Amino acid sequence: MVQKFKSLLLSFAAAAGFAFAGTDQVQAQTNDTTGISNLRADFSHTQTGRDLLGMLDVVGISVVFDSTIADAGECRDAAKQIAINPRIPESERSVVLAHETRHIYQRYGLRSGEWEETAITPSQFFSLRHYQEADAFAFGAFFWAERMHELGQNPDSIRIKSLSSTFAIAKDLLQEMQGDGLTKDEYREKAFIRAFYDLNDLGYNERHYLLAGTRVPIMEQLAGEALGNPGSEFGQQMLEVTHHYMSTMPDSAKFENYLRLFGGTSQDLSEATCLQTDSVSTKNLYLYPALALGPAALDRGTLDDLKALDERFLKTRRDIMALAARKAGP
Numbered sequence: 001m002v003q004k005f006k007s008l009l010l011s012f013a014a015a016a017g018f019a020f021a022g023t024d025q026v027q028a029q030t031n032d033t034t035g036i037s038n039l040r041a042d043f044s045h046t047q048t049g050r051d052l053l054g055m056l057d058v059v060g061i062s063v064v065f066d067s068t069i070a071d072a073g074e075c076r077d078a079a080k081q082i083a084i085n086p087r088i089p090e091s092e093r094s095v096v097l098a099h100e101t102r103h104i105y106q107r108y109g110l111r112s113g114e115w116e117e118t119a120i121t122p123s124q125f126f127s128l129r130h131y132q133e134a135d136a137f138a139f140g141a142f143f144w145a146e147r148m149h150e151l152g153q154n155p156d157s158i159r160i161k162s163l164s165s166t167f168a169i170a171k172d173l174l175q176e177m178q179g180d181g182l183t184k185d186e187y188r189e190k191a192f193i194r195a196f197y198d199l200n201d202l203g204y205n206e207r208h209y210l211l212a213g214t215r216v217p218i219m220e221q222l223a224g225e226a227l228g229n230p231g232s233e234f235g236q237q238m239l240e241v242t243h244h245y246m247s248t249m250p251d252s253a254k255f256e257n258y259l260r261l262f263g264g265t266s267q268d269l270s271e272a273t274c275l276q277t278d279s280v281s282t283k284n285l286y287l288y289p290a291l292a293l294g295p296a297a298l299d300r301g302t303l304d305d306l307k308a309l310d311e312r313f314l315k316t317r318r319d320i321m322a323l324a325a326r327k328a329g330p
């Protein structure tokens, strides 16, 4: 009975993304869908495109078409695969690939998956996911602008079918590139922050609010078993699992510095991003994801809900750390 309940809890936890015991290794797929070669050839026309292709090859990412996905593209970590929706017009697919390749950089360069597995609070998780999406969104626009710039394309001659908000940002960035060059501050204002606003329309907030909260009831339940059965072997196992996880909580300065690695236009980790300047205060750093929730959410609604989830999460952490300390004895 206990065994069954325990395996149920652990499989529930695993489904929610908690890797308590080893992680699945999925064989890298190296076969692209036929037709992707055109897309790859297309990338070789610009500097950023060539950099991205190099990164895909180093990491071993294959690119496939998949008409069943709901979005324009999808980044599949475990399968080491980027899927492009073939319903996106051919002329816009390279921007989708640039956006998804930026997610590969986030995973392998910035190691965002490892951060998501630490005991960050629900609102930190929500912020981190929004930073990743805004970063990829803005980067797709940057790629597009640079492409128009390097290939001498006139944006007015380009007809957009599906990526209109990305294109609007790309046109603004192109104007800066054609003037005295695109600065980090301009990229932040015209692309990165604007991407947070655009996420508002994409059903992205709702999905990630739910995702951010998933770990709270799971941790409460696991911790409840540890606290309720302090003398049993099962209780001891639950304590070990939850204590191990809760001990991975990063301190807030470290998390803040990590967020500042987003908002770049290069795959070079040593190059400063648009957030690594004194003009972005800590307060603003945390405010950007709130922009995605809309002005009404800045002081009520979903932000309060996130805060309430944080409090439950932190209380569970305190209870587990206290129990572990009591067990360890004086």
Ligand SMILES: [Zn+2]
Binding pocket: 099, 103, 133, 136, 137
């Ligand atoms: Zn994305």
